[in-house]
Amino acid sequence: MSISASAADDSVSAGELSARYDNFVVDLLGSIAYGELSAFERLATDARHSPSLADRAVLGKMAVAEYGHYESMCARLNAIGMDPELAMAPYQRMVDAFHERTRPADWHESLMKAYVVEAITEEFYAAIAKNLDEPTQLAIAAVRTSDEQLAALTALLKKMLAEDPRLSSRLALWGRRMVGEALTQVQRIGAKHSFLVGLRPDGTQEQAAAEVAVIVSALTRNHSRRMSQLGLTA
Template sequence: MSISASEPDESVSAGELTARYDNFVVDLLGSIAYGELSAFERLATDASHSPSLSDRAVLGKMAVSEFGHYEAMCARLQEMGMDPELAMSPYKRMVDAFHERTRPADWHESLMKAYVVEAITEEFYAAIAEHLDEPTRAVIAAVRTSDEQNDLLTKLLKNMLAQDPRLSSRLALWGRRLVGEALTQVQRIGAKHSFLVGLRPDGTQEAAAAEVSKILSTLTRNHSKRMSQLGLTA
């Protein structure tokens, strides 16, 4: 069942629970908004280094989608009476550092980063959104790469690996590094949000640890499946 500010607990006043919930949602939307803005900038830059115009169009289209996601997050924050820039600012250093640590060396690594990181990020926020109110859940659900774009990206990677089998070991290693960094990033963001503990008047650190474990396990399993689709080991 979704948690909303309209479900007070006997031990916590309705006003306190409402404020706690709203702060969590603003914090969450701010982190998503800055992540989407950063993804737009990164994909747009990576697209300019593509070996062909058709390849450039794939990442270019993904970049446009990411900017649309950013605008949707900002619109939701404004509906809540919040300044999007203020909501995003606590995450700037964390997200920028992540992209600096995972800077691709070439076009091949850029594609793999898009394939791995976008999927993990989207699944992470979708898992959290299950606990939120319907309007917020809906806007977060819209922050996903389309099936068409996913199929194009997968096809590009498969073709690339088929044309140069020597890439397999390097990209498998790069994929493992990316998933490690991405899961660490999830833990950092999750720690800042306390993994929904703040939304429940009876929330505990034990409940937070269980939530962390559940989300990370799901993300890891899904990543392994995606790598298998490429014929690579996770």
């Protein structure tokens, strides 16, 4: 829900609380926007290495969707009077470094990275968005990977594992690395830009860290469930 003057106490004015909330929303939307732009670039590049045209089409469609999500975030930032480029700038180095650290060695690892990282980041932002105003909630909800695309990606991974069972151990290990990197990344972003601190008049870094920890626990459980669907150990 959004923050109103009634939420403020004696130590925090309504104006200060509103400004804090607005900064929080801009930070959040900026991080999502740059993440979506980076996902578009990564998927478009990975699609060129697909073993078949059908596989290339699956990743190509996902890349197009990611670019649409990026445009949606930019539209929301423009609607609240914020320059998207300025909102994204604080996240560029951090997100680029993440993708450099997690560069896939081949097509198989590219698919697993998409499967793990997209789900975790989307769930993280969705969990935070529950606390926000309705227009922002709707904007963030619109950048979720569609069920159709997720099903297509899952089918590709299952097909790949069925055709070459030797991939199982390597991709299970790669998946564990991806979830570790992704969870560290969302915690790092949250800590650096004070996510959740701006949502209440008495918000502190410690409270924000505790709430992020609860979210991360849920993300870990959901990841384990998704890996089990592939027949892999998380």
